Amino acid sequence: MAAARTLRIGLIPGDGIGREVIPAGRRILESLPSSLNLKFSFVDLDAGYETFQKTGTALPDKTVDTLKKECDGALFGAVSSPSTKVAGYSSPIVALRKKLDLYANVRPVKTTAGNSNGKPIDLVIVRENTEDLYVKEERTIEGPNGKVAEAIKRISEHASFRISNIAGEIALRRQNIRAAAAASTRNQAMVTITHKSNVLSQTDGLFRETARRALAAEKFSSIFVEEQIVDSMVYKLFRQPEFYDVIVAPNLYGDILSDGAAALVGSLGLVPSANVGDGFAIGEPCHGSAPDIEGQGISNPIATIRSVALMLEFLGEEKAAAQIYAAVDSNLDAAQFLTPDMGGKATTQQVLDDVLKRL
Amino acid sequence: MAAARTLRIGLIPGDGIGREVIPAGRRILESLPSSLNLKFSFVDLDAGYETFQKTGTALPDKTVDTLKKECDGALFGAVSSPSTKVAGYSSPIVALRKKLDLYANVRPVKTTAGNSNGKPIDLVIVRENTEDLYVKEERTIEGPNGKVAEAIKRISEHASFRISNIAGEIALRRQNIRAAAAASTRNQAMVTITHKSNVLSQTDGLFRETARRALAAEKFSSIFVEEQIVDSMVYKLFRQPEFYDVIVAPNLYGDILSDGAAALVGSLGLVPSANVGDGFAIGEPCHGSAPDIEGQGISNPIATIRSVALMLEFLGEEKAAAQIYAAVDSNLDAAQFLTPDMGGKATTQQVLDDVLKRL
Ligand SMILES: CC(C)[C@H](C(=O)O)[C@@H](O)C(=O)O
Ligand SMILES: CC(C)[C@H](C(=O)O)[C@@H](O)C(=O)O
Numbered sequence: 001m002a003a004a005r006t007l008r009i010g011l012i013p014g015d016g017i018g019r020e021v022i023p024a025g026r027r028i029l030e031s032l033p034s035s036l037n038l039k040f041s042f043v044d045l046d047a048g049y050e051t052f053q054k055t056g057t058a059l060p061d062k063t064v065d066t067l068k069k070e071c072d073g074a075l076f077g078a079v080s081s082p083s084t085k086v087a088g089y090s091s092p093i094v095a096l097r098k099k100l101d102l103y104a105n106v107r108p109v110k111t112t113a114g115n116s117n118g119k120p121i122d123l124v125i126v127r128e129n130t131e132d133l134y135v136k137e138e139r140t141i142e143g144p145n146g147k148v149a150e151a152i153k154r155i156s157e158h159a160s161f162r163i164s165n166i167a168g169e170i171a172l173r174r175q176n177i178r179a180a181a182a183a184s185t186r187n188q189a190m191v192t193i194t195h196k197s198n199v200l201s202q203t204d205g206l207f208r209e210t211a212r213r214a215l216a217a218e219k220f221s222s223i224f225v226e227e228q229i230v231d232s233m234v235y236k237l238f239r240q241p242e243f244y245d246v247i248v249a250p251n252l253y254g255d256i257l258s259d260g261a262a263a264l265v266g267s268l269g270l271v272p273s274a275n276v277g278d279g280f281a282i283g284e285p286c287h288g289s290a291p292d293i294e295g296q297g298i299s300n301p302i303a304t305i306r307s308v309a310l311m312l313e314f315l316g317e318e319k320a321a322a323q324i325y326a327a328v329d330s331n332l333d334a335a336q337f338l339t340p341d342m343g344g345k346a347t348t349q350q351v352l353d354d355v356l357k358r359l
Numbered sequence: 360m361a362a363a364r365t366l367r368i369g370l371i372p373g374d375g376i377g378r379e380v381i382p383a384g385r386r387i388l389e390s391l392p393s394s395l396n397l398k399f400s401f402v403d404l405d406a407g408y409e410t411f412q413k414t415g416t417a418l419p420d421k422t423v424d425t426l427k428k429e430c431d432g433a434l435f436g437a438v439s440s441p442s443t444k445v446a447g448y449s450s451p452i453v454a455l456r457k458k459l460d461l462y463a464n465v466r467p468v469k470t471t472a473g474n475s476n477g478k479p480i481d482l483v484i485v486r487e488n489t490e491d492l493y494v495k496e497e498r499t500i501e502g503p504n505g506k507v508a509e510a511i512k513r514i515s516e517h518a519s520f521r522i523s524n525i526a527g528e529i530a531l532r533r534q535n536i537r538a539a540a541a542a543s544t545r546n547q548a549m550v551t552i553t554h555k556s557n558v559l560s561q562t563d564g565l566f567r568e569t570a571r572r573a574l575a576a577e578k579f580s581s582i583f584v585e586e587q588i589v590d591s592m593v594y595k596l597f598r599q600p601e602f603y604d605v606i607v608a609p610n611l612y613g614d615i616l617s618d619g620a621a622a623l624v625g626s627l628g629l630v631p632s633a634n635v636g637d638g639f640a641i642g643e644p645c646h647g648s649a650p651d652i653e654g655q656g657i658s659n660p661i662a663t664i665r666s667v668a669l670m671l672e673f674l675g676e677e678k679a680a681a682q683i684y685a686a687v688d689s690n691l692d693a694a695q696f697l698t699p700d701m702g703g704k705a706t707t708q709q710v711l712d713d714v715l716k717r718l
Contacts, residue, residue: 081557081588085564091557133512138561146516149561153492153512157505196611198440198450202497202508205444229440231618232647238597238622252555256615259590263597288591 006039007315010067010074010282014048014092016289017299018077024301024352025075025283025308028324031356036320043070047092048289049080059092064099067280073311074282075304076275078289093275093284094136097129102275102282103159104166105129105254106310109261109271112329121264123244124174126167127254129275131159134251155203155250157210164214166276167191167248171223174245191215193227194249194257207250234260262286267341269300270332272307274314281314283307293340297347300339302328305355327358365398366674369426369433369641373407373451375648376658377436383660383711384434384642384667387683390715395679402429406451407438407648418451423458426639432670433641434663435634437648452634452643453495456488461634461641462518463525464488464613465669468620468630471688480623482603483533485526486613488634490518493610514562514609516569523573525635526550526607530582533604550574552586553608553616566609593619621645626700628659629691631666633673640673642666652699656706659698661687664714686717 009029013022029040045063052058058079067074079092096102105127111120137152171189178187193211195204208227215225228236230253237244237257241264249257262271271286285303293299309324331337337354338344346354368388372381388399404422411417417438426433438451455461464486470479496511530548537546552570554563567586574584587595589612596603596616600623608616621630630645644662652658668683690696696713697703705713 085556085560085568090560094558133555134558136558136560138559140561140565143515143517146520147565148513148515148517149565150514151512151559151562153510154507155509156502156507158502161505196492197444199453199493199495200497200510201444201449201495202499203510206499206506206508209444231614234593234615235618235622235627238619255590256593259594260597260619263594268594 002037004037004039006041007072008041008043008070010043010045010063010071012045012047012063012074012076014077014289015050015080016078016291016294017287018048018079018289020294020297020299020348021285021301021304022075022077024348025304027352027356028305028308028359031359032320033323033359036317036323038317038320045074047076047079047096049082049089051092052089056088058089059095064096067096067100071280073280073315075308075311076282076284077304078285078287080289080291090136094134096282097275100275100277100280100282101130102277102280103128103130104163104276105273106170106276106314107254107258107261107271107273107286108306108310109258109265111265112332119242121241121261123241123261124170124246125254125258125261126163126170126246126248127258128159128163128249128251130251131156132251153200153203155207157206160207160210160250161214164191164193164211164248165217167246168215168217168220168223171246172220175222189223190245191223191225192233192244192247193225194230194233194247194253195227196230196253198229204250211248230257233257237261238264258286267300268303269339269341270302270306272303272310274307274310276314281311283311297349298340299348300341301348301352301355302332305352323359327355330358331355361396363396363398365400366431367400367402367429369402369404369422369430371404371406371422371433371435373436373648374409374439375437375650375653376646377407377438377648379653379656379658379707380644380660380663381434381436383707384663386711386715387664387667387718390718391679392682392718395676395682397676397679404433406435406455408441408448409439410451411448415447417448418454423455426455426459430639432639432674434667434670435641435643436663437644437646439648439650449495453493455641456634459634459636459639459641460489461636461639462487462489463522463635464632465529465635465673466613466617466620466630466632466645467665467669468617468624470624471691478601480600480620482600482620483529483605484613484617484620485522485529485605485607486617487518487522487608487610489610490515491610512559512562514566516565519566519569519609520573523550523552523570523607524576526605527574527576527579527582530605531579534581548582549604550582550584551592551603551606552584553589553592553606553612554586555589555612557588563609570607589616592616596620597623617645626659627662628698628700629661629665631662631669633666633669635673640670642670656708657699658707659700660707660711660714661691664711682718686714689717690714
């Protein structure tokens with residue numbers, strides 16, 4: 001038998017319910033069947049608003065250094081945003097994405113047999129993760145009519161190409177998985193390019209053209225490529241979500257679309273994400289720090305558990321990922337242990353135990 | 360009896376189904392009960408992609424001049440966007456909003472008793488209409504890794520203040536109408552400020568602060584003011600649309616949110632808008648030029664008919680507006696004449712006739 005692969009995983013719970021769900025993610029990794037031949041070691045790392053209040057920085061250098069030097073992947077919980085502007089505070093997850101060049105934010109949104117209102121949804125939003133308005137280059141001037149603030153929206157050919165390329169790769173991988181399962185009605189892969197080039201002809205125009213070019217590559221010839229203006233995309237996402245497969249979008253549209261898609265499956269507490277770079281991935285539930293339910297032990301661990309699977313997928317461990325997805329689907333279909341956001345009464349721990357049992 | 364008020368209305372059908380719905384809007388104005396003591400004269404004006412192809416400009420000076428010098432209000436249909444970049448073409452409606460300083464884009468989204476899935480929705484999106492990324496200041500440079508394009512997102516205190524102020528006025532007006540009807544379960548007015556200041560602390564931060572300040576005015580003391588980050592706003596809009604009253608947003612978020620809200624009421628073909636400035640208003644259906652159904656006589660005229668009412672509301676003719684809204688609600692509740700987008704088989708003409716009958 002081959003030596004086990006050992007993966008070192010950084011754990012960054014952050015604030016609020018991040019501290020309740022990240023331990024659940026760790027437990028999943030520790031409980032993977034030994035037949036997978038995977039071992040894990042963990043390192044606890046700080047980030048978030050509380051870290052900022054204690055140390056003056058929301059993302060300590062040590063966290064970034066440790067991830068870069070020691071880790072193969074990481075799990076990130078959530079961070080609280082201060083309710084009013086706080087000088088010097090800036091979101092650690094946005095900084096982390098840039099510092100580790102995690103250029104793709106991959107957000108699958110999926111119903112299971114037991115968790116849909118009739119419309120089966122199985123789509124992935126592939127969000128560019130390093131530029132657009134998230135470059136945070138802003139300035140404010142005092143004009144004759146009061147303040148005027150400006151921000152730069154930056155779209156590069158380089159980033160647009162690589163995000164479109166990975167969107168294509170993901171579409172192909174999904175197509176292969178469907179073909180192997182032979183259980184799906186959809187056979188052709190599809191990528192929908194989202195933009196607003198009717199207004200932003202240069203920036204979003206560049207995204208659109210570059211995405212078209214990237215997806216015209218020979219290796220993607222089996223993919224049907226279409227496009228939607230972002231406002232119309234939101235409309236269609238709500239009217240016919242079952243139609244979509246892979247949606248590729250610049251950073252901000254991807255942010256908005258993924259929350260929209262999450263609403264369609266009933267709870268943000270179900271939706272995972274992975275921040276993916278070359279050879280590194282950070283799993284991150286799409287929900288926030290949820291101060292309203294913090295400390296009650298009722299936060300939904302499913303988004304984090306699915307994020308663990310997604311992280312493993314991008315670290316090349318597709319088999320482990322598939323097993324975790326299957327355990328989650330089975331938990332949701334049984335609908336016996338559901339947290340309150342899903343209309344149930346279960347605790348975080350009960351959902352975790354149920355998923356572990358099915359793993 | 361007082362002399363009739365005469366309003367001169369510019370008619371700008373634009374492209375595609377704009378040419379089918381704008382005539383319906385005109386018929387509504389011509390058919391208003393004489394008891395309202397309103398007279399209308401009309402002037403046909405050009406704009407759109409076809410105008411661009413014929414004349415080299417999508418918005419002829421004559422259209423702008425006539426609106427400025429002769430008209431009290433206007434109706435705008437829709438314009439087609441070219442499917443690939445066309446040099447020199449730029450959206451005439453975006454230009455018109457800026458040239459006439461129509462600083463508010465008001466988009467009410469409402470279910471009627473007969474047209475809801477159980478959740479009664481009655482909200483208005485008040486979208487800033489002159490700045491944000493719509494200033495269209497873009498540039499492209501050739502970098503070492505390919506092209507890099509940048510666009511300016513501009514948010515001013517001035518524009519943020521006046522849009523928030525009109526959002527407050529609209530919330531109060533709605534509160535008064537509800538109080539008069541005594542039929543609603545909601546009594547308190549609410550304004551939700553939408554932004555992404557957790558990432559864009561200066562631009563969206565300025566919008567947020569300014570909106571807070573505008574809505575803290577004494578005259579708005581009966582309004583409950585809250586805020587939502589834009590991604591979370593989309594999520595909540597889909598999860599609990601019945602909770603919202605007035606949503607105020609910068610230009611681009613307002614664009615996206617209004618399409619999202621339209622999806623909730625079943626069809627973009629129902630959703631009106633008004634582009635509102637001081638003493639001028641352009642009614643505009645939220646749908647586009649819909650090349651797929653153009654020329655079949657089956658486009659839904661409801662969005663335009665409601666836009667006629669909305670235009671009149673902002674020209675001070677609230678009574679006429681209320682009568683049009685009531686006729687539309689009655690048409691929708693009867694559900695006898697519905698166009699295909701609503702699951703019916705009626706033509707544009709049949710729906711128009713039915714609404715006229717109920718007027
Ligand atoms: C917290 C915030 C900065 C973040 C983002 O906008 O990317 C969040 O909304 C997300 O989607 O991960
Ligand atoms: C056609 C387009 C330029 C326009 C906009 O983005 O404002 C449209 O989407 C709208 O909402 O009126």
